[in-house]
Amino acid sequence: MVRTSCLWYVLLLGETTWGKVYFSETFDDSWANRWTLSTWKDSEKEKMGKWVLSSGRFFADALEDRGLQTAEIMKFYGISAAFEPFSNEGKELFVQYQAKY
Numbered sequence: 818m819v820r821t822s823c824l825w826y827v828l829l830l831g832e833t834t835w836g837k838v839y840f841s842e843t844f845d846d847s848w849a850n851r852w853t854l855s856t857w858k859d860s861e862k863e864k865m866g867k868w869v870l871s872s873g874r875f876f877a878d879a880l881e882d883r884g885l886q887t888a889e890i891m892k893f894y895g896i897s898a899a900f901e902p903f904s905n906e907g908k909e910l911f912v913q914y915q916a917k918y
Contacts, residue, residue, distance in 0.1 A: 836911075840900040844870055844883045852885075855895025866892025873917050884917070 842848070848870060858865050866889040876882035887894050 839903050840898070842898065844885065848885075852896050852898045855897070857895050858893050864893050866894045868894070868896055884915070
């Protein structure tokens with residue numbers, strides 16, 4: 818009886834927490850094809866910093882923990898990635914990202 822109740826609880830909880838992922842990035846070797854550098858400071862390109870792929874100093878798995886890193890000090894940075902249009906009308910939207918410093 819207890820096992821059946823626990824199973825139903827897990828199934829119901831899982832059903833209410835499933836959602837649709839609209840954008841996910843793994844930062845593999847082709848990341849630069851999906852991301853667009855900002856043109857905000859095009860007239861002053863020397864002030865724009867470079868982005869590099871890095872796992873940082875502390876990581877469990879070098880490939881799985883890769884992300885974008887700002888590679889120069891005292892620079893401006895801007896980058897974006899496109900995703901398919903969507904509507905969350907009538908639904909909550911959760912945005913999650915991770916930053917290491």
